[in-house]
Amino acid sequence: MPDAGDWLRSLPSSLTRQRAVMESFLTTARDDDRIRVVVVGCSIGRGVGDELSDIDALIGVRADAWDASLADSRRWIERAGPVLDMHQMLMPDGAPPDKQNQHSYVQYADGVEMDLVVARVRDDWRRRADWIVLYDPDGVVPHEITRSTQTADDLRRWGYAVFTRLGAVAKYTTRGALWEAHNVLELARADVWRIWAVAEGVPDAQYGVTAVFDDSRRPKPAGMSRTIASLEKRSLVAAAIACCDIAIEAWPRAMAAIGASDGALPPLASHVRARLQNVTT
The missing domain is CATH 1.20.120.330 (Nucleotidyltransferases  domain 2)
Known part of the structure; x- marks a missing residue:
């Protein structure tokens, strides 16, 4: 896995604002024992992001800290910069509580958009090809990539x-x-x-x-x-x-x-x- 700091520093200048948000989440994870995984994916993870790209991120938290993490996720988001607007909801709708994730759409004041998923850490996660793992001290995310296949x-x-x-x-x-x-x-x-x-x-x-x-x-x-x-x-x-x-x-x-x-x-x-x-x- 690439070093998180090296990967963030390697991002082009067009992603300066997005880099600052991701660096903030990495710092938050290192400061908060409840957070065990931070992953970035989609266009930025694939290396095709530009100044208009939003941040698609996943935060994995300890299962025993789920309720407290939901209560604090807004603070994690706001720590990364002034927020113009935010909408949070639990998904999928109607799923048992232990199967739900928190989805947040965030519009930062500087123009950066983010789609953030907060989920309980699971031992059956499959690593997508576009995932960049910024934080995973417990080695939860598999090293090998599971390619998406269609049937x-x-x-x-x-x-x-x-x-x-x-x-x-x-x-x-x-x-x-x-x-x-x-x-x-x-x-x-x-x-x-x-x-x-x-x-x-x-x-x-x-x-x-x-x-x-x-x-x-x-x-x-x-x-x-x-x-x-x-x-x-x-x-x-x-x-x-x-x-x-x-x-x-x-x-x-x-x-x-x-x-x-x-x-x-x-x-x-x-x-x-x-x-x-x-x-x-």
Whole structure:
């Protein structure tokens, strides 16, 4: 593991403000025995952050100090600098108390944004490829990286979400409900990016468009710009058809990329495309 101080000093000058916040959390961890892990991830962890990047961080605390840590997390955040606004909540909603984490969105006055998770330290954590471990005196975080992998079930879930939402575009445009059509088209495109990312071998494909543009190749589909629509019926239908075509092309390649035995397109794909083509514009 890289030394936390060396890694922080190696960050580019564009991340000076973010570095100051992370240094503050490292100091807080060293001063507070309840904190056992501090991790930074996502774009900064992957080494592709810039001056606009937010900080995605995880703090692991002792289980026996959970309630006290929740009470003090606001103070840890404020120690890093003047806070313009903050929202904290326990997630996932409805989970048993011992399975919940505290999520904090923080807007610092100097412009730095942070998404912070405070969680009980667990012995079954898997280290993600984008994790930079700043503090782990007990060696809780594994040294070996667990790469994210997608399954055929992931692809089917995303694929069916695409085709059912594009079918909804046909329904809403026929009704003249253009705002609803625009909304479901945007949701469908998000999952098309995920399927495309798997087909192209992009790491962390579950992050969709973000993963694609964090990949040095940036393998953008040639026709993706045609999936952008104005709030006009003809534009929405054309964009939905373009979105459908990319999904139809990428689906079998994505299935092949993960070694799925059955990569055939579902009948819904051609049905939805025909339905879109039959919308009167």
